Amino acid sequence: xxxxxxxxxxxxGSTGPPQGADEPASATRVDVFMYVxxxxxxxxxxxxxxxxxxxxxxxxxxxxSFLMVGQDATDEIIAARRAEMGLDQPMYRQWASYMADLVRxxxxxxxxxxxxxxxxxxxxxxxxxxxAGAALLLSLLVAIPGGIRAxxxxxxxxxxxxxxxxxxGAAIPNFWxxxxxxxxxxxxxxxxxxxxxxxxxxxxxxxxxxxxxxxxILARDWxxxxxxxxxxxxxxxxxxxxxxPPILNVTRNAAVSVxxxxxxxxxxxxxxxxxxxxxxxxxxxxxxxxxxILAITIGFLMGGAVLVEVVFSxxxxxxxxxxxxxxxxxxxxxxxxxxASVTYVLVYQIADLVxxxxxxxLRISR
Amino acid sequence: MGEVVLxxxxxxRIDRKALPPLYPVQNVDLSVRIGDRTALxxxxxxxxxxxxxxxxxxxxxxxxxDRGSATLLGEFDLGEEFPDEVRGSRVAMIFQDPVSVxxxxxxxxxxIGRALAAAGVxxxxxxxxxVDLLGSLHIPDPEEVARKYPHQLSGGMCQxxxxxxxxxxxxxxxxxxxxxxxxxxxxxxxxxxxxEEYLDSSGASLILISHDLNVVDxxxxxxxxxxxxxxxxxxxxxxxxxxxxxxxxxxxxxxSVLNRGEAAHSIAGTLPSIENVTRTCPYRVxxxxxRSACSDTSLGQVPSSDxxxxxxxxxxxxxxxxxxxxx
Numbered sequence: 263x264x265x266x267x268x269x270x271x272x273x274x275g276s277t278g279p280p281q282g283a284d285e286p287a288s289a290t291r292v293d294v295f296m297y298v299x300x301x302x303x304x305x306x307x308x309x310x311x312x313x314x315x316x317x318x319x320x321x322x323x324x325x326x327s328f329l330m331v332g333q334d335a336t337d338e339i340i341a342a343r344r345a346e347m348g349l350d351q352p353m354y355r356q357w358a359s360y361m362a363d364l365v366r367x368x369x370x371x372x373x374x375x376x377x378x379x380x381x382x383x384x385x386x387x388x389x390x391x392x393x394a395g396a397a398l399l400l401s402l403l404v405a406i407p408g409g410i411r412a413x414x415x416x417x418x419x420x421x422x423x424x425x426x427x428x429x430x431g432a433a434i435p436n437f438w439x440x441x442x443x444x445x446x447x448x449x450x451x452x453x454x455x456x457x458x459x460x461x462x463x464x465x466x467x468x469x470x471x472x473x474x475x476x477x478x479i480l481a482r483d484w485x486x487x488x489x490x491x492x493x494x495x496x497x498x499x500x501x502x503x504x505x506x507p508p509i510l511n512v513t514r515n516a517a518v519s520v521x522x523x524x525x526x527x528x529x530x531x532x533x534x535x536x537x538x539x540x541x542x543x544x545x546x547x548x549x550x551x552x553x554x555i556l557a558i559t560i561g562f563l564m565g566g567a568v569l570v571e572v573v574f575s576x577x578x579x580x581x582x583x584x585x586x587x588x589x590x591x592x593x594x595x596x597x598x599x600x601x602a603s604v605t606y607v608l609v610y611q612i613a614d615l616v617x618x619x620x621x622x623x624l625r626i627s628r
Numbered sequence: 629m630g631e632v633v634l635x636x637x638x639x640x641r642i643d644r645k646a647l648p649p650l651y652p653v654q655n656v657d658l659s660v661r662i663g664d665r666t667a668l669x670x671x672x673x674x675x676x677x678x679x680x681x682x683x684x685x686x687x688x689x690x691x692x693x694d695r696g697s698a699t700l701l702g703e704f705d706l707g708e709e710f711p712d713e714v715r716g717s718r719v720a721m722i723f724q725d726p727v728s729v730x731x732x733x734x735x736x737x738x739x740i741g742r743a744l745a746a747a748g749v750x751x752x753x754x755x756x757x758x759v760d761l762l763g764s765l766h767i768p769d770p771e772e773v774a775r776k777y778p779h780q781l782s783g784g785m786c787q788x789x790x791x792x793x794x795x796x797x798x799x800x801x802x803x804x805x806x807x808x809x810x811x812x813x814x815x816x817x818x819x820x821x822x823x824e825e826y827l828d829s830s831g832a833s834l835i836l837i838s839h840d841l842n843v844v845d846x847x848x849x850x851x852x853x854x855x856x857x858x859x860x861x862x863x864x865x866x867x868x869x870x871x872x873x874x875x876x877x878x879x880x881x882x883x884s885v886l887n888r889g890e891a892a893h894s895i896a897g898t899l900p901s902i903e904n905v906t907r908t909c910p911y912r913v914x915x916x917x918x919r920s921a922c923s924d925t926s927l928g929q930v931p932s933s934d935x936x937x938x939x940x941x942x943x944x945x946x947x948x949x950x951x952x953x954x955x
Contacts, residue, residue: 415689417645524728529739531684531723532793533716533746542742546733622777623732 293627297618301611310361312603316596317360321353369600370593374586379597383579387601388472389460390578393571394563395473396498397505401559404502405509406552410544412510413517421514428507440500440573447496455492457574497574501567505559512555516548523547550617557613561606565598630702632801632833633660633683637696639857639905640678640687650902651694653678654857654910655927657936658835660801665827665834667844667865669880670854673899676837677724679854680805683835684721685710695905701800716746720799722823724806726787730778736762737774740793747797761792765822784815788822795826802827804847805837820846841884845869853877856900856910863935873937873944875917909939917941 335343344350348359363370369379404427412421447454460474471477475494478487520526521544529539568580575581579598586594618624640653653675660666668676681687682698685706698706701718723729731739740758741749749757755774762770765788778786787807794802804823808816824847827834836848844851844865851868853861853876861874872878879895897914900906907926912918919941927938 524723524725525731527686528721528723528729528790528793529731529742530712531686531715531721532743533713533720533797534742535712535746538742538745543731543734547731621733622735623779626777626780 294618294625298615301615305607305611308607309604312600312607313361313364314357316600317357320360320592320596321356364600369597372586372591372594374589374591374594379593382582382594383597383601386577386579386582389576390564390567390571390580392460392473392475392494393497393501393567393576393578394560396475396494397501397563397567398556398559400498400502401506401509402556405506406513409510409513410517410540410548412514413548414521414540416518416521424510424514428510431503432507434503436500436504436567437569437573439503440497440570443496443500444573454496455489457496458493459575459577460490460493497567497570497576500573501563501570505563509552509555509559512551513548516551517544520544520547546620549620553613553617557610560609561602564605564609565602631659631661631699632664632701633658633835634699634702635659635679635682635696636698638679638682638693638698639695640675640682640691641694642688642691644690648903651905652857652902653682654902654905655696655938656852656854656857656859657862658852658859660833660835662800663831663833664850665836665848666850666852667836667838667848668852668854669838669841669844671880671899672839674854675857676854677805680721680803680835680837682706683801683803684715684719686715686721716743716797716799718799719801719803720794720797722787722791722794722802722804722807724809726790726810727778727783729790730786732778734777735774736776736778736781736789740774740789740796743793743796757796758792761796762789765792765795766818767792784811784818787811787815787819791819791822798830799832801833801835803835803837806839807836808843809838809840816843823847841869841881853880856906857902858906858910858938860911860939861937863937867935871944873942874911874939875915875943876911878943879914879916917943 341350348356351359367380369383371377372379372382375382404424408420408424408427412418412424415421444454444457448456471480474490475487478484478490526539526543529543530536534543565580567578568584570576571578571580572584579601583595583598586592635656635658638653638656638658639651642650642652644650652673656675656679658666658668658679668679670676678687678691681691682693683700683706685700685704687693693707700706700714704710704714730736734742737755737758740761741754744754744757744761745751759770759774762773767773767785767788773781773785773789778789781789787810791807802823807823808819811819820843823834826832827847834847836844838844848865850863851861851865852859853868853872853874855876861868861872861877863873868877869881872881883894895914900910900913908924909915909918909922909927912922915922921940925940927940
């Protein structure tokens, strides 16, 4: 106690703070630059590590040349094939050329379709983005306002209601819910189209974004938009039911801790109206954990929701990877894994940066 | 209106999930008139802070005014929903832990601006008014401080900022809950000076909550001593410090560091359970003056607001001694 008195008083009382107070802005800018540089550095590092891992897996599962030539091939054919594929080279050479290929966007050839994997992934990416985006949007619409309302009155009726919905969503298996929605929505009620993928064919104009719903809206093609939303809604709801509960819980718990905090009570006691306190004080203070869980969710969704895509025949990355796996076609699987991992890390770093930019405690040192 | 605060026999119940309720405040009489500077003193856990929260309408959601009556500024029944606008301009609060009281995500100028907005200051003038306010609290380099964030300030500085926010709307009643407990001695003196300056210039009333009789002696004119959720004695500060009527007041004064000459005296025993409402004297198990009548006589309401003691056998005669009745 007595020891801390000296410096405390210095900081309090002195008019000319000693530690470069005339240039606080430039000191901060260096910090920010270092922070961003560190983030980018770790992004590159993790990407290289993931790529190395997929490289190791591709070499360890089976000799790729073996898989390509078939059972009746002679030793000479295999050797020729190995030389052709560069598999007779030392491991580090193979690794280097694998990395070089990746940098060029070359993810290898699918041995099922004989097409470049990069192109196939690029073709299917919009479907996954569309489904992931819709599921995320639905989740946010429920989880953020629901979580905040629940947190404002813990154990109130809203808290209980959204808590039960979240528990239900987390407990029901995704694929089962998908099947039930198809049964009732398509077979029974006939409100929704058959689970045959996206409403691709309704759109007459040219695709701009690759995301059918957005393309249709951009072209003011309302019947196509309605159609594609019809295809999109059931898989999106199914997917959202799984990812919404954690977002809701995190939002709710963050709101509870802010509402119980001394600064929330104090702001009210200073006469700041409740709605101002909720908008200006509650929202920024719950942002860090909410952004964090959003990053995790986006990373998860971009990996392709395998089960949901399969149940709804959705032509995204998940069903692509599953189809490839069925025929021991490894390049597509590794490509999807690589893309998912890098997206994950990228989203996570962006979330970190946003948090960093928002929170003065991280941004500005004492 | 006369009374700024009038509590009579006020009690607070806290409901718990799957557990019996708690009664941390059981029987509090408190009468504060315009310009009064009074203090609530007692051990931690005696219900002081909860009483303060009752007065600002900021009880936790599971706590309710359970018995007695509580009126603020002669017009607001604290058992009912409390209008938001009353806080700030009519009654404001200063808290114990200044660092956690400030919004960590907002700049000091912005935060004071929010309080000023609530007090009706126009948007364009808020920044300047916030800086002026900091300057009027003798904060060096107020413009620099307004640009900073709470984590960049010391505890003492945070407390002065919090005081600036509480005083911004010029409240009629200031409730200070252990305002200097977490500060070092030099800062404590500065903070007490600030509070005194405001009270002198505005004529506002003060309710000071503290366990530190030095601080109480410095700011307050009268004292209400609380024990186990009950107000046990009320009177002018000089009387209670020199000639307390309730044995607990005497023991509290003795145990305080105020009497530097004598060795500090600690009170044996602990606070009674708050799971039930006690009708008899809650202090009797620790009281050196207790007699057999103390355990089977309930203590009634106290009539006088000038001074009272809630004890069957007070150490001196008081105008409002509690009339006992058999349980």
